[in-house]
Amino acid sequence: MNHKTRLKISSWIVLAGMMGILGVDQAGAQQAVPVIVKAVMTDRFVDRVEALGTLRANETVELTATVSETVTGVHFDDGQRVEAGSILVEMTNEEEHALIEEERSTVAEAKKQYGRLRPLVQRGAASISLLDQRRREFETAKARLRAIESKLQDRLVIAPFAGIVGLRNISVGALIEPGDLITTLDDDSVMKLDFTVPSIHLASLKTGLPITATSPAFPGRRFEGTVASINSRIDPVTRAIVVRAILPNPERLLKPGLLMQVALLKNSRDVLVIPEEALIPSGRDNHVLVVDQSVQPTLAQRRQVTTGGRRPGEVEILDGLQFGELVVVDGTLRARPGQPVTVIAVDGGDEPLARLLKRDRKGAGQ
Numbered sequence: 439m440n441h442k443t444r445l446k447i448s449s450w451i452v453l454a455g456m457m458g459i460l461g462v463d464q465a466g467a468q469q470a471v472p473v474i475v476k477a478v479m480t481d482r483f484v485d486r487v488e489a490l491g492t493l494r495a496n497e498t499v500e501l502t503a504t505v506s507e508t509v510t511g512v513h514f515d516d517g518q519r520v521e522a523g524s525i526l527v528e529m530t531n532e533e534e535h536a537l538i539e540e541e542r543s544t545v546a547e548a549k550k551q552y553g554r555l556r557p558l559v560q561r562g563a564a565s566i567s568l569l570d571q572r573r574r575e576f577e578t579a580k581a582r583l584r585a586i587e588s589k590l591q592d593r594l595v596i597a598p599f600a601g602i603v604g605l606r607n608i609s610v611g612a613l614i615e616p617g618d619l620i621t622t623l624d625d626d627s628v629m630k631l632d633f634t635v636p637s638i639h640l641a642s643l644k645t646g647l648p649i650t651a652t653s654p655a656f657p658g659r660r661f662e663g664t665v666a667s668i669n670s671r672i673d674p675v676t677r678a679i680v681v682r683a684i685l686p687n688p689e690r691l692l693k694p695g696l697l698m699q700v701a702l703l704k705n706s707r708d709v710l711v712i713p714e715e716a717l718i719p720s721g722r723d724n725h726v727l728v729v730d731q732s733v734q735p736t737l738a739q740r741r742q743v744t745t746g747g748r749r750p751g752e753v754e755i756l757d758g759l760q761f762g763e764l765v766v767v768d769g770t771l772r773a774r775p776g777q778p779v780t781v782i783a784v785d786g787g788d789e790p791l792a793r794l795l796k797r798d799r800k801g802a803g804q
Contacts, residue, residue, distance in 0.1 A: 491633030
């Protein structure tokens, strides 16, 4: 056997080995690779901006005294819910009550004198100047009565709105002075959630955007709300802007000061979506294997795609695919571009991929 004959035989041996590696049978046909596919779907997609926020009551106030007096009555308990206008604290006011009774009598007498003089003036039996004097006395008495009632009001602490009071810091008999904290009052029917967002998202921020909020204090609970207002200034240090959202609180679970994990949902749109496992990264590019069952044999076609946003298990496709096309979700490591494939299952989204694989293995075993 000469040198050329030995070289030709060696070349055939190497070629035969490569054909075996590529899965080519003796007849020269590539073996079909079993794959599971899923159709490209259209779905609603949103961009998520995550942040940390702090809850505030819808309305909140620290109740204090405006005069120096002794407390004569406390009409609330710690954590009690009160209605707007409820009297919470009374202070010494006997003198004011006596003055009010005296002034009411004065107002009644002045009104009576003014009423008696009016018909006399009409008949010409009394002068108009005397009538003006009686009117002035009547109006002055009413003004003094309002002033005394205002002083009495200062000796009452009244709830300005409905809500829940905090801890009581006074007792009956205590002498309180202006500025002394009596208690707090919070309207927790709805809560304000303040959080900061990087200014890079400023163009897409607007009122009405939906948000979801969670807290370790309530595992498994999600609270939904909407953006109500956006601050007029950006922090020059952090380059972030404060956004305020409103969260309904019908169960009164949320409390002011609670730290919340916020997800701001913006740029809602309908896009093409594929499973994340269908992507084949290649450097900075992404590819998928597309299966066209309308032609025979069924081949896997490599297609470059442009991706957008992501969410757990799914990827937004901006370019490269069309609605309804079938992409390989299981078998991307085994199948090669241009290689025949056998579709063993179509993932409809209503059954986990692991169960599809298990079911098809059982079918193959039977």
